[in-house]
Amino acid sequence: MYRRFTLCRGAGDKFKPASAHLVRESADMTGKIDDPIDASENAWPDEPEGLGKKFADLALSFLGLVLPPATIVKILEDQFLRENKAARIKYLFDAMAIKLKDVEAKCAGSREKLTEIKARLEEPAFQRAVATACEEAARANDLERIKRFALVLASSPTPGKWSTDGDDIATFIRDLSQLGERDIQVLERLSMAFGNLVLNNPALTDSSVFTMNNQGLENVITQQGLHRDDFYSACGRLVGFGLAIEEPWPPVHTQPHGRCIRPTRRGLSLLHYLGRFGAD
Helix, strand or coil: CECCCCCCCCCCCCCCCCCCCCCECCCCCCCCCCCHHHHHHHHCCCCHHHHHHHHCCHHHHCHHHCCCHHHHHHHHHHHHCHHHHHHHHHHHHHHHHHHHHHHHHHCCCCHHHHHHHHHHHCCHHHHHHHHHHHHHHHHCCCHHHHHHHHHHHHHCCCCCCCCCCCCCHHHHHHHHHHCCHHHHHHHHHHHHHHHHHHHHCCCCCCHHHHHCCCHHHHHHHHHHCCCHHHHHHHHHHHHHCCCEEEECCCCCCCCCCCCEEEECHHHHHHHHHHCCCCCC
16 A cells, blocks of 8 residues: 655755655555555556446436546546546645745755754654645645645745644645635635734734724625625634634624634634735
């Protein structure tokens, strides 16, 4: 089974991420599947002929022949053939390499900083995050999503002001695998609405600071032209992932008002890794 994905360092003082090396291990127990990637590989054969034969009749079960056999086979090939999974993992490492080169260039004047970054790349937590990103990239069907994985991985060795030592990058990757671009855009807009307040009140303990200035959020909703229900729907998803929180209005406030939802420190940390919080 494919167990491990590692980054290799180049010669000299500079570091360069190499392509992922897949180390194949033999299974001790026939039929035992404990890896999601291996599970998908065992479920779907490699040969296009096999896929076509297995699912050719499936299209006929759809009313009106909505999905012809050729379309179904293409979908399955794109998603489950090993070479396509490997191509998505390679895209992940290529995108991460580009970002790491940018990080290296910015820190080129500080040998101490480069040493610190190299040490972070060798930490077990980072290696777990890389393995998680490879797993999610292998099953992803959106290159932009994979690019977000790469940005978070490459940026994590240089944490921002909202990051903590407890940041679990692997969990960020898992979250991003379930969040869409609209969710990220809404999180970004929440940071736009409350960015200055967050910077001036980093403790984030006074709810009234945000409810008293909720007009900023109302303005963002109006300017972006989003339907209010769609905006709040995305906010609900962000709250569920711990990336945003809804602040309660004071009981004495009786005037009509919208919901007050702001990004959490974790949400701001994710935006930092994605390079999408301008005030960071």
